[in-house]
Amino acid sequence: MTDGARVLDPSLRNRIMSADEAAALILSGTNVGMSGFTGAGYPKEIPLALARHIVAAHERGEAFKIGVWTGASTAPELDGALAKVDGVEMRLPYQSDPTCRQRINAGEMDYLDIHLSHVGQFVWSGFLGQLDVAVIEVAAVLDGGRLIPSSSVGNNKTWLDQADKIILEVNHRQSLALEGMHDIYYGTRLPPHRQPIPLTHPRDRIGIPYLTCDPNKIIAIVETNKADRNTTFTPPDENSQLIAGHVIEFLQHEVKKGRLPNTLLPLQSGVGNVANAVFMGLKDSPFENLTAYTEVLQDGMLDLLADGKLTFASATALSLSHEALARFEAGIEEFRSKIVLRPQEISNHPEIIRRLGIIAMNGLIEADIYGNVNSTHVMGSSIMNGIGGSGDFARNAYLSFFMSPSVAKGGTISCIVPMVSHVDHTEHDVQVIVTEQGLADLRGLAPRQRARLIIEKCAHPHFRPALEEYYQRALKEAPGRHTPHIMDEALSWHARYLRHGSM
Numbered sequence: 001m002t003d004g005a006r007v008l009d010p011s012l013r014n015r016i017m018s019a020d021e022a023a024a025l026i027l028s029g030t031n032v033g034m035s036g037f038t039g040a041g042y043p044k045e046i047p048l049a050l051a052r053h054i055v056a057a058h059e060r061g062e063a064f065k066i067g068v069w070t071g072a073s074t075a076p077e078l079d080g081a082l083a084k085v086d087g088v089e090m091r092l093p094y095q096s097d098p099t100c101r102q103r104i105n106a107g108e109m110d111y112l113d114i115h116l117s118h119v120g121q122f123v124w125s126g127f128l129g130q131l132d133v134a135v136i137e138v139a140a141v142l143d144g145g146r147l148i149p150s151s152s153v154g155n156n157k158t159w160l161d162q163a164d165k166i167i168l169e170v171n172h173r174q175s176l177a178l179e180g181m182h183d184i185y186y187g188t189r190l191p192p193h194r195q196p197i198p199l200t201h202p203r204d205r206i207g208i209p210y211l212t213c214d215p216n217k218i219i220a221i222v223e224t225n226k227a228d229r230n231t232t233f234t235p236p237d238e239n240s241q242l243i244a245g246h247v248i249e250f251l252q253h254e255v256k257k258g259r260l261p262n263t264l265l266p267l268q269s270g271v272g273n274v275a276n277a278v279f280m281g282l283k284d285s286p287f288e289n290l291t292a293y294t295e296v297l298q299d300g301m302l303d304l305l306a307d308g309k310l311t312f313a314s315a316t317a318l319s320l321s322h323e324a325l326a327r328f329e330a331g332i333e334e335f336r337s338k339i340v341l342r343p344q345e346i347s348n349h350p351e352i353i354r355r356l357g358i359i360a361m362n363g364l365i366e367a368d369i370y371g372n373v374n375s376t377h378v379m380g381s382s383i384m385n386g387i388g389g390s391g392d393f394a395r396n397a398y399l400s401f402f403m404s405p406s407v408a409k410g411g412t413i414s415c416i417v418p419m420v421s422h423v424d425h426t427e428h429d430v431q432v433i434v435t436e437q438g439l440a441d442l443r444g445l446a447p448r449q450r451a452r453l454i455i456e457k458c459a460h461p462h463f464r465p466a467l468e469e470y471y472q473r474a475l476k477e478a479p480g481r482h483t484p485h486i487m488d489e490a491l492s493w494h495a496r497y498l499r500h501g502s503m
Helices: 010-015 019-023 046-059 076-084 098-105 117-127 156-162 238-258 273-282 299-309 324-328 351-356 390-395 447-458 464-477 492-500
Strands: 032-035 067-071 088-094 134-139 146-150 163-169 217-225 267-269 290-293 310-314 338-343 359-363 367-369 400-403 432-435 438-441
Touching: 010 046, 010 338, 010 351, 019 046, 019 217, 046 076, 046 267, 046 400, 067 076, 076 088, 076 098, 088 098, 098 390, 117 156, 134 238, 238 400, 238 432, 238 438, 273 299, 273 359, 273 400, 290 351, 299 310, 299 492, 310 447, 390 400, 432 447, 447 464
Parallel strands: 032 067, 032 134, 067 088, 134 163, 163 217, 267 290, 267 359, 290 310, 310 338, 359 400, 400 432
Antiparallel strands: 134 146, 432 438
16 A cells, blocks of 8 residues: 555655565664564564565575564564564564564574563663664654554654664554544653653643654655454453452452552553453452553453443553454544553553552462562573563552462463572562462561462462472471572472473
């Protein structure tokens, strides 16, 4: 599609070209900041064209790799396509693509897994080197370098500001009715010039509805008409429903105790079926007039917005199934008054998370008996996806949940272990652990108290006796009694799985 209907600045129409022509402007060895956050708002055609250029370069015997920086995970057309042709030297800050993961764990691709709120600061400060090119999907190009953002914002503001050159993908599949749903704040500064961010409620608007850039930096515009990844969530299974039930029962208890209002506090959740199940469970809960301050708006949140149970949601991206996207587009005029999409440096900003008193709900791969959480690595060495924004929220939230089924891989792996094989969230940032077995409120508990509660409430019955036996022996054999561990055995469950296929 090259009619230029969405390029409303006449001076830029002569820069419209094909994806292959635009991809040819990206050179080997460059760092490329691409839009995209959790399968939304990523460029659809240029990465595929770039992958073809890389294959051609390899066939000529030429090396060709680039650094790929995004907001978070993207889609097969970006991460998958570039990883399959071995075209990525360094990937950051979060990914979920299986081919990308395979190359990272094979040592064929470097991966910098950092807190999402830190990315902008790293780029501004030059820690990552020069950002050569930004490749950003937008819904339309207006006059004077104003851009209507698409279904995610992520790091796009930073990429447009910092990149030497800009390539835009104008996606006609993204609704023009998105205009006005975004709030792009341009007031962040580096120390010592920082000022408080003037946001005190999820619905506050503190910026402008457009991304801006220097039109002179735009070297290419590619028009597309392709949908986002639009992952379909599986219906909540029994374990997800049980976890959601434990969380909602606990929140009701906190309201009864006077520690939370009946409207709760702004909600955040990570991406996935368990988190989505919690929001579906809230639909039938007694809570009213809820708000969300989160990274990603999923199906469950959209349902609550449509029903009026959730009155407002602030995020940085949409991550909807095909069915939910259809509902969103059909009701976009109403949703525009209930949803705001912000840069991730704001959606994940510790200052705001702390001020608003967020209730944070994130997933885990494993937790140990003292409350340390691993959310990124399998068996200590292999990356799964990345820390994402879970650390931004867990450390600064008013209430921090970590949730998971108690076992994995058909029951061969216990998600509650003596010692985690990798630590992302220390015991100091983990307040509540939830599995389908139950909920452990760790607030105010010393390590030995936490251990007894986590084993009793969260461990699967199949593994509970072995955890209890380990803990009791550790009390007798460990050199210290504060956080007792038998160092020769603390990771033996993982070693046993690697040897025998079961913990």
